[in-house]
Amino acid sequence: MADALVDALRSGRLGGAGLDVAEPEPLPAGHPLWSAPGCIITPHVADTEAMTVPPFAVRVRRNVAAFLGDGAFEGRVDLDAGY
Numbered sequence: 001m002a003d004a005l006v007d008a009l010r011s012g013r014l015g016g017a018g019l020d021v022a023e024p025e026p027l028p029a030g031h032p033l034w035s036a037p038g039c040i041i042t043p044h045v046a047d048t049e050a051m052t053v054p055p056f057a058v059r060v061r062r063n064v065a066a067f068l069g070d071g072a073f074e075g076r077v078d079l080d081a082g083y
Contacts, residue, residue, distance in 0.1 A: 009036040020046035
């Protein structure tokens with residue numbers, strides 16, 4: 001799908017694209033989407049505050065409980081995956 005999008009942007013059949021998520025994720029350095037004309041790539045910031053704050057609050061509450069010894073941490077950073 002990314003190849004078709006790059007082709008459409010480069011040929012002018014598509015005037016632009018805004019991506020908040022890509023495949024593969026994370027998008028590797030040098031991927032053609034980074035330099036495709038009219039392509040804007042955001043780092044997962046397209047959500048609104050109303051969409052993100054409630055689940056974030058739940059995660060914080062669960063991670064505080066995990067820190068206190070009652071449960072497992074959520075949303076841990078995976079250094080091998082790059083996020």
